[in-house]
Amino acid sequence: MASTHAPGPAGLLTCAGLGKRFGAHAAVTDLDLTLQPGEFVCLLGPSGCGKSTLLRLIAGFETPSTGTIRLGGADITADPPHRRPVNMMFQSYALFPHLSVAANLAYGLSGLGRAARQARVDDLLRLVRLDGFGPRRPDTLSGGQRQRVALARALARAPQVLLLDEPLGALDRALREETQGELRALQRRLGTSFIVVTHDPAEALALADRIGVMEGGRLVQIGDGASLYERPANRFVAGLLGDVNLIPGRVRDRDPGGLTRLDTALGPLRARGAAAGEGVIALRPERIALSRAPSGDGPDLPGQVVETTYLGDRVRLRVRLADGTAWRVSAPTDAEAPAVGETVHLSYPPERAWLMPAAG
Amino acid sequence: MKRLLPVLPALWLAAFVLLPVILTLKISLSTPATAQPPYLPVLDWSAGIEGWGSFLEALDFTNFETLASDALYRDAALSSVTLAAIATAILALIGTPIALAMARAPERWQPRLVALLIVPFWTSFLIRIYAWIAILKPEGLLSAGLMKLGLIARPLEILNSQGAVLIGLTYAYLPFMVLPLYAVLTKLDPRLPEAAADLGAGPTRVFWTVTLPLARPGLTAGALLCFVPMVGEFIIPDLLGGSDTLMLGRVLWSEFFSNRDWPLASAVAILVLVLVVGPLILFREDEATEREAGR
């Protein structure tokens, strides 16, 4: 199986043709992923998309049904977890309840001498700002402190790749945002490659160099946040990263500016990107311009406001168009917002709309 | 309404658990007699409160002196505790891998495995021990099988020995060790052993440093559930043990049924209680704290 895949660019960690079946259920299917040294990758997707299974395959808790995992050039597919130079920070932390914080941190350091181990534990405690917490039991710590112990424990063996399963999932909102910054800074400082699994798009955007979106066991798109937001591979990715209006149509031709023209229920519309035959335009609500009179730029789409929601920094509107569909429009609050029932004219810069294949 | 709930069961328990034990203590301090009932003094109902007074006042420590001075009872106590302790250790040794395997089995198998473990426990204790007689006797299946395999030259002299009693104890009490252990192990977060493996611990180190320490409450509960009733076990030493296998349960039985010495039998009962009271209190405290914690 693996031989059918072209070797990707040389990276620190390479998964090639990776697949995992549980009985009849395919948790991960034909997945290729390359991680560069020092890179911070987020795996993003809803629960059950296979992102945690992928993490467990890399950590060695599951044996892949197909494919290989290579780390620094060596094939580690068959290595048991305790022989892999990768470590995992578990969701809800999996701190040993019967051991002190220091003993938790020292657990992975059994190869070191007593003094070296003690010194390393002290370093780790300082690293996560928990000096003096060594003798405490995990159940006496706050959620944020436990999270930091788990992180320090996973870093103790200086892994080449650190796997983090929903590392901030158990924290409350305020603490999560603060911790995102800390985690990012720590990763930069250590230069360790991180793979973080999350279901929160905002978290993925805040943390990662690259985001891999998973759906149904497949990696459907991987890239930096901007490319995923601006040029989603399919409806799923487009919807995952934020509100989006989807306009189906049939591809007609290309205009001189390189944009694709489509016939839609609203007439001919243009967008960037390519598709064969049927396509879908993804249009973000904040790209849409709204005015009371027809404007000169782009298409002119008249519609009626059916709902407005004031959100402080912006106003969200729903506008019913000629074909009966309602678009989401996000307008700045500085201008006076139209009222429900008012007729408005929508337009958008075609180079900010993205055309995707209709299927998938 | 809520306050009345405990009244009925409490009265029942007081009448049929607490009072009998107190009575046993009292009669262990009575004098044997050739009468019905065979002890003195007897509670005189017609004398009312005074009858109770004179019944409770008369204390005779002879029975405990007999227990202390006669080597028979000392040996029986010693061998009861020793056999129960050895059997408990064997059970811990073979019960742990079984409980661990059950807890690690696929989830849909687990209820069936538990049922498989319980079914023999629900079939007659007497019959299960009886089954071992046919296996262990010199012309029995074990000896016949081993001789056929050429492993032994002559039949094993294992029935009516301490070895047979140990086999019987291990066999009969295996579910009592496995089930509490399994209950703890199945609740153990599977990520904890995984985290240990992730941090470089091989399977052996994972077991000793993570799984076993976390399973200790189950091991303690299992050990006590086995040890306490084993100390007073009657059927197993009676059917599988030899005439030299003295265990307190058997001594009590023969004092009561053969010698009709009720006060001495009561004294033996009190001795058994004293031997197991430590573990019992431990067990109760354990259960109590667990119940409170579970609320």
Place this chain on the structure above:
Amino acid sequence: MRALDRIALTCGLGFLYAPILILVIYSFNASALVTVWGGFSTRWYGVLVADVPLREAAGISLVVALASAALATVFGTLAALALDRGGRFAGRRVFLGLIYAPLVMPEVITGLSLLLLFVGFGLDRGLLTLVVAHATLGLGFVAVIVGARLRGLDRSLEEAAADLGAAPARVFATVTLPLIAPSLAAAFLLAFTLSLDDLVIASFVSGPGATTLPMRLYSQVRLGVNPEINAASTLLVGTVTAIVLTASWLTGRKGSA
């Protein structure tokens, strides 16, 4: 599944079942010698059916088991309710201790002490004393099983019923009782089997004319291995297995529904 786990399970279950299986197989042995196979036969079942004292003993055991299990279920459930709902009443710890004591107390002590009680109070030994003794033995088991179910109960269900206007008695009858019913059945079954199985306590507290099945079997077992007992055992094992399997099948179906 790991190979070691398979071995542990196979050996463990094999150890548990082999003696019972051997017993069952040899109950169909034509030979009177228990260890020599003389061909397939059901003759010992014939002998068993003709054994009048054994049948009488089985009848007594059944009556005692039914009566004592019913008593144990009522009092054990009350005890479980008291522990779960009664708050911190005075003597709760002692109460708890008295419930657990019969679970672990060596049977010889339970038997002897109950006998001393019955004799001391001038009660004639017989069916009644047997039922009381077995109900006391079963009570603790019932309290543990029902208590576990009560603790797992979602209290908001009862609160919802009360909120919808049900008086406490109606809440109990229409919500609590149906929810704990499977555990009551399991507890009754366990108390029933414990009574049916008990030899030691029965030997102390029963009198002439109230010989139970285990007492009868024991007196024969003492004389050595006997194919008729194998046949009786097989019937007993078969019955209990059928009950347990039905029970677990029923509760399993309930759980998945």
